Amino acid sequence: MVTDIAALDLTDDEYTVVQSLIRNKYKATDADGNVVLRGKQKMLKMKEEFPFTDGDGNPAFTVKAGGILDIAGDYTLTDDKTDEPVVVLDENYSIFTDQWKIRDPDTEALIAEIESQSTLVSVLRHFIGVAGLIPHAYEITDADGDHVGTIDGKFSLKDTYDVTIDDDSDVPKEAVVAAAMVVDAIEGN
Numbered sequence: 001m002v003t004d005i006a007a008l009d010l011t012d013d014e015y016t017v018v019q020s021l022i023r024n025k026y027k028a029t030d031a032d033g034n035v036v037l038r039g040k041q042k043m044l045k046m047k048e049e050f051p052f053t054d055g056d057g058n059p060a061f062t063v064k065a066g067g068i069l070d071i072a073g074d075y076t077l078t079d080d081k082t083d084e085p086v087v088v089l090d091e092n093y094s095i096f097t098d099q100w101k102i103r104d105p106d107t108e109a110l111i112a113e114i115e116s117q118s119t120l121v122s123v124l125r126h127f128i129g130v131a132g133l134i135p136h137a138y139e140i141t142d143a144d145g146d147h148v149g150t151i152d153g154k155f156s157l158k159d160t161y162d163v164t165i166d167d168d169s170d171v172p173k174e175a176v177v178a179a180a181m182v183v184d185a186i187e188g189n
Contacts, residue, residue, distance in 0.1 A: 006081035007060040010036060010173040013149075013166060017180045019159035024185040028163070028177050037174075039063075039181045048075065050182055061086065061174070063182055075186075076105060077178055087111060087175045089182060098138070100183055102175050110143040112171040114151065114179055136161075138183070140176060142169050151180045159184050 012030045015037075019026050024041035037060065039052040048065035059080040066074040075089040085105035092099040098116035103109065117137040135153025142148050149165040163180050165173055 004172070005061050005079050005086055005174045007054050007058055007079075008037070008174050010177065012173075013164060015163045015173075015177050017151075017161040017163055017177065017184070019181075019184060021158055026181040026184070028181070037177060039178065041185045048186070050075075050178075050185070051080075052178060052181075061178070063089065063178060075182060077175060087172065089175075089179055091186065098136070098183070100179060102171070102179060112143065112148060112176070113141050113145075114138050114176075114183065115141070136184075140165070140171065142167075142171055149176065151176075151183075 014031050015028045017026055017028045023043070026039045027035050028037040030036050035055040037052055037054065038057070039050050042049040042051065050063040052060045052062065054060045061077055061079050063075050063077045066076065077086045077089065078084065079086055088103045088105050088108075090101040090103060092101065100114040101110055102112040102114070104111060115138060117139055135155055136151075137153060138151040139147065140149040140151065146167070148167045148169050148171050149163065152162045152164070154160040154162065161180050161184065163177055165171070165176060
């Protein structure tokens with residue numbers, strides 16, 4: 001069963017995620033431009049780790065890698081207030097597509113998928129490394145394969161994504177917005 005994140009209440013349908021110029025540090029703003037979430041990749045850790053805070057800087061949740069080398073591994077999103085896992089983000093490694101699954105941490109049931117909308121961009125990123133210059137676009141679908149929303153990259157000096165959840169579904173918005181940041185950092189976009 002997916003639980004809410006105690007420190008967050010994301011109610012908008014659109015968010016903008018922006019990466020800083022220097023390192024894998026992100027902020028998400030709502031439709032009114034208010035910062036609702038901040039996250040950063042901790043450097044020099046044996047396992048990937050991303051602590052997130054709410055708009056006021058209070059700890060909200062942490063995303064941690066399941067293993068040291070996570071080529072196609074899992075990342076658990078844990079509520080900082082309750083210390084309970086909320087969802088697991090699974091990377092399905094492929095050179096032809098960037099695909100992530102959001103799963104229930106207890107039952108492992110699929111909640112949603114985030115998949116690159118361009119095979120060409122995925123292949124270029126894996127073989128040539130130039131895809132960082134091309135904005136990425138992802139589709140978000142629920143467990144039944146129905147459209148939930150999109151993550152659309154924008155041309156910018158900083159990695160910038162518009163995250164839209166345009167279907168009133170059971171997919172947790174917090175997990176989708178966090179996934180947009182984690183996917184960008186892990187994929188090296």
